[in-house]
Amino acid sequence: MKKGWIIGLAIFGVIVLFAVILGAKAISVRNSIVTMDEAVKTAWGHIQSSYQRRADLIPNLVETVKGYASHEKETLEGIAQARAKMGGVVNIPAEAVNNPEMMQKYAAAQSSIGSALQRLMVVAEQYPDLKANQNFMSFQAQLEGTENRISVERRRYNETVQQYNTYIRKFPNNLMAGIMGSQRAQLFEADASAQNAPQVKF
Secondary structure (H helix, E strand, O other): OHHHHHHHHHHHHHHHHHHHHHHHHHHHHHHHHHHHHHHHHHHHHHHHHHHHHHHHHHHHHHHHHHHHHOOOHHHHHHHHHHHHHHHOOOOOOHHHHHOHHHHHHHHHHHHHHHHHHHHHHHHHHOOHHHHHOHHHHHHHHHHHHHHHHHHHHHHHHHHHHHHHHHHHHOOOHHHHHHHHOOOOOOOOOOOHHHOOOOOOOO
């Protein structure tokens, strides 16, 4: 009887120890998922911030070009329209990282503005006085820096998403991810035409 009681306590102790270890692992996995999810959303915020900076530069750039090439009405209106269309999808919520449709819409809007900027730069190439204008040169340098920043932030975002998606798909992490309702985040996949930043060097 005494021996059976000791064996029973030992088994109970092993079960409790196993439950504690399992609970600690579950808490660790849950905390890691939350941390990685927040990292994805932060990286997404950096992309949006860079795109917002580009959008903010556009009106000043257009006004500078307009002073020298006002008759290039079609190009100037095209970039204004692209920016206006983009306005509704510049600051989409961080939850969009789990929504492929919203991500595609966002990428398409950014591609549209990128194409419009390329056309604007082609127009600017035809005006030597414009290219020598200090305001234009300043906006050009800022735009070039912003395009580089956008490229870097998209790469960082995709790396963060890859780490997160890999983590939540691994066993046993996928069990906790399922309990938490965690979904795979979407990679930022720009249109083929948007793979290269608009050329802003003259």
